[in-house]
Amino acid sequence: MPGAKVFSVLDAKSGFLQIELDDDSSLLTTFNTPVGRFRWLRLPFGVKCAPEIFHRIMDCMLEGISGATAIMDDIQIAAPDVKTHDAILCKVVERANSYNLRLNFRKCHIRQSEVPYVGHLLTAGGLKPDPAKVETVRCMTPPTDKKGVRRFLGFVTYLSKFIPNLSEEDAPLHQLIKSNVEFSWQPAQEKAFDRLKKLCSHPPVLKYCDPAEPVMIFFDASSSGLGAVLLQDDHPVAFSSRSLTDAETRYAQIEKEMLSIVHACTKFHHYLFGKQVTVFNDHKPLEDIFAALNPNAHTEDAFAPAMV
Secondary structure (H helix, E strand, O other), X not given: OOOOOEEEEEEEOOHHHHOEOOHHHHHOOOEEEOOEEEOOOEOOOOOOOHHHHHHHHHHHHHOOOOOEXXXXXXXXXXXXXXXXXXXXXXXXXXXXXXXXXXXXXXXXXXXXXXXXXXXXXXXXXXXXXXXHHHHHHHOOOOOOOHHHHHHHHHHHHHOHHHOOOHHHHOHHHHHHOOOOOOOOOOHHHHHHHXXXXXXXXXXXXXXXXOOOOOEEEEEEEOOOEEEEEEEEOOEEEEEEEEEOOOOHHHOOHHHHHHHHHHHHHHHOHHHHOOOXXXXXXXXXXXXXXXXXXXXXXXXXXXXXXXXX
């Protein structure tokens, strides 16, 4: 993905229904109707293991084709130039034919400078949120009940990787959805609502993570939340934040800062695994903890998730 400028997205027609079932598996899908019993001959939607089966087949189909990946029934192709892109596209189509996989041409986007993909927009400049989702958030009116607040927060959470310090920004709205709190829309909630809509409407463009480049994490902790940003070449790759639990709010500040490291390493694990990472923080006492030859048990327990 790093350096990609030409993209395609291919859609597998009818998804699971392209996978034929053997007789034993087919019998397991038998169901009763008023006119008799029937069984599926192809993998139906709703089977618990269907996504794993389909994803495994897609991964096998694309094995060895650099520049092509699949998430469920969407195949994404990314390349630095048209020639490389077309070569990858031909390999994918040939492999799809050998697997008897049918594509839905009306939903395919071929050789584009930017394409929508699983709720995001892949562009030559980096990763952006899907404009349709951004527009949905931008046009939302203030909620009138807890259900409306949860719906709004659901959209915002989907865009969380683009929003710095989200846990601080949406804290007034999260207060409203607590079970022991009555719904009451106050100026604090109105301000947070407008602020979040603004942040969602003007998100930063995220850099595609390059495995060959150094990785840096900036992290911090406040009295109520944790925040982190993953950077490469001084460009953001992803943001992450979360609120502190009631117990965590009573931690000493140095413990909160330690917790923010654990949060960042856990959240960005798929970017960091097997890599040397440089972390930055403005809490100087943390240096003594890292320098300690025999940290206490509480410190070891706190850092244990980040060391896995």
